[in-house]
Amino acid sequence: MRGQMLDDVGRLRARGQRRRLTRLLVLGLVVAAWCWGRYLGGAGMLPTLPSVDPFLLTVVIFFVLMLGTTLGSLVIAGRSPHVLYRPEQIDVRIDDVKGLAPVAEDVRRSLELFRSALTFRTKMGGTARRGILFEGSPGTGKTHMAKAMAAEAGVPFLFVSATAFQSMYYGATGRKIRSYFKELRRTARREGGAIAFIEEIDAIGMARSGVSTAMTTTASSTLECGGLTGLAMTSPAATTQVNRMVSGDPGATVNELLVQMQSFDELTTTQRAISRVVDKVNLMLPENRQIPRPRPEPVNVLVIAATNRADALDPALLRPGRFDRKMTFGLPDKAGRRELIDHFLARKSHESELADEEYRDALAGVTQGYSPVQIEHLLDEALVNAVRRGAAGMSWSDVEQARLVTEVGLGQPVGYTDHEIALIATHEAGHAVAAWLLAPQRRLEILTIVKRAGSLGLLAHGDRDDVYTRSKSELGALISIAFGGQVAEELFFGDVSTGPGGDLVYATTVAAQMIGAAGMGGTLISFAAAPGNALGGGDLVSRVMSDGEGRRMMEELLAARKEVTRALLESNRHLVEALRDALLERHELIGGEIDRVLREAGGRYAVDLRDGRNSIIA
Structure with a gap:
């Protein structure tokens, strides 16, 4: 059953490929029949273009360009600002995300549920997760983990920064959000599933009214x-x-985000057109002769958002059905730091003393409170010191000097x-x-x-x-x-x-x-x-x-x-x-x-x- 469940994404993707090939085949047959009809009737393969006055053509082109420029600016202002990555373009996997063992296990379970969403819904009657919130300090691996999830799932990854939704044009922010989720649904139907990632979601998801939050600060050593x-x-x-108040009124932006997080199971454009035709026909038919309307098919999507300030988000975003799962990315413990050090040193040039277990354990101890990014930056600074003294790799002395500059200045x-x-x-x-x-x-x-x-x-x-x-x-x-x-x-x-x-x-x-x-x-x-x-x-x-x-x-x-x-x-x-x-x-x-x-x-x-x-x- 578990292996069967994990094939849902592949089956949906294969079904979509067969549907697109069928449409292409039908279109080809129609074009071929039209061409043969004109050929057998003695007409040319292509219709004859009518003669047009050049002055009139110039005027028409001018107004078409003006109209196109006006409409184009509106369309561009409302386009989705995301960047799409294919699974083969992402070179990181969950096993490559070091120092986050507790989170990684939860991520794997969420991925299994994502890939088995169809079976989970139809055979078990459950509702798969649609949203996961990654919360944690900067540099703790939130974006890295989201990319790894998309690569492991084998589905497209739609990356966007929340600030990219913001626009100087009135209403453009809401249109960008709608376009993003529309593209997410379209991609999921085409590929059998898709993962969205919104970086720093607090830029568009701040609470619409004052909420009491707690901010934690830790003293230095x-x-x-x-x-x-x-x-x-x-x-x-x-x-x-320290108790503080977060105030603000994001208003329409947050409302649009809330609506889109609940609008995954919508009719497609074709289904809406068919529904309009069916509704008009049903007006002329008796009750027992009504034509069934198209029903929306749930799309397999997973929205991941990252923030450093989960306490400032609108509470409606965090309720079940939207971001109903929160994963906290904390600073790695000593075992996690040792794992990160081994991972980074495997790719960075270093002298033989840093291959010693004692030195690596000591480095894991002295980097208490470091995030994964800070550990990598520390080793990069040590490499800079090695370059300055003309060495081929970093030494323990280079690492200590790098810590001195990094921590103290x-x-x-x-x-x-x-x-x-x-x-x-x-x-x-x-x-x-x-x-x-x-x-x-x-x-x-x-x-x-x-x-x-x-x-x-x-x-x-x-x-x-x-x-x-x-x-x-x-x-x-x-x-x-x-x-x-x-x-x-x-x-x-x-x-x-x-x-x-x-x-x-x-x-x-x-x-x-x-x-x-x-x-x-x-x-x-x-x-x-x-x-x-x-x-x-x-x-x-x-x-x-x-x-x-x-x-x-x-x-x-x-x-x-x-x-x-x-x-x-x-x-x-x-x-x-x-x-x-x-x-x-x-x-x-x-x-x-x-x-x-x-x-x-x-x-x-x-x-x-x-x-x-x-x-x-x-």
Whole structure:
């Protein structure tokens, strides 16, 4: 049964080919009979053209051209803006779409249902899906997957960007939408099925009235010196949700889209002409002699739309019967990133060290939060670095340099004074030592005192593995790491600069989340439960700080974490000094270079201290 179901598209295509060949044969016979009739009657094969006055012909041609220009502009303004791809023109298959295993399985099931739509409807009484919405961040593979679906299904693929429907002419947008769906139905009848893909559908499908939505933002994983704020939270505990209102009145455009999404089973032009003739004849016939009217045959179409803002779409688009299936394209996990890295490196020139499993696993770890497009871009940047140094392929060093530029930005060397450069190096070394001792589960990625963007120096660090929740001790350690720069300045200079300003913002935000939302302080009351508030973010911080008891608990938590950091750095001044000196000499340390400096300076004592971290941060 399953094999029989999957042949529906092929059977419909073969039926359409037989119908077209029959029409061509009938037309050929009619033309042949007409020609033989004229030949046997002694007339010429072609009719004689009448003589026409040249002046009159010129006038007629002029007005015909004027009329054609006017009508042509209207026709062109209302033409469908799509681009049609045949299955053989698409070189990607579902197996080529890496890092999206959960979505790929659902896509395969949807394809089976698409190819078996006729059997599913006639023998099982079901209604196949007509619309699928791909939702996800940019670069997560939505368009790539849609093309793979069309190639796997073996049907034409009608690609269009939603912005291409928009027109300066009144009513032209609606005509373009109608033309697109008309061409989709025509192609599906001719080929046995067709897949439509509308990129960025929110450009024409925005809600017609205000709707409440939630926007999620995730903080970065950078601690900076120079007044900028950096957050090392990548888990839901660090997620900020902000309520906002999306307003607008797309009006006729959305209405036209809604109508077309329900108008797949329509009479063809020929069937409508036959229906008009049958209706006139039936007016003269008794009730029991009525001629049956043509009935529309359902067409096998699948409309796929992609958006980054599904929450802003009109709710009527998302109801069953239109886009009744939503697939979320999230950022790949570590296994998915490793799969993507293997896929890309198989096509990109690289040195032998990048063929090592350990290096590839490490690269999958450091690219947490990357989309598939970002991973490919990172490797392309590494290839650019390899070209600059005259190598035939990228090395691990090229990849690390590419990450530095991609994540942090190009360096902007400035002329620091001797005091400033020593202060900045000490500040960043304090962050790194605190992170190395208190949170060995985190990976120290970049340590630099080169000015980049608005930061004079920074420590970038992230989780070694994908983390989706954090414990109280882990959050406390993150606060202590944030205080590392300020404590190091106090220990070595007896003074504090403006550099720790961003660190204090970060530490305050985490403390507010711990006390006001996660129940990790002296209260079980959630400040996030207040009407109109969302978990995390500045609003939660202001609510906790405006409450006297909440502010007191935050002060106590922050003071306790700073003392933990002070005690730790006081007993490990040699580690701070070693890292500071390395920064003053080399200005930037990347990845394993940071760990190597600390291990060489710390000896056995530092390693044992890291192993006993639970007693330190409890």
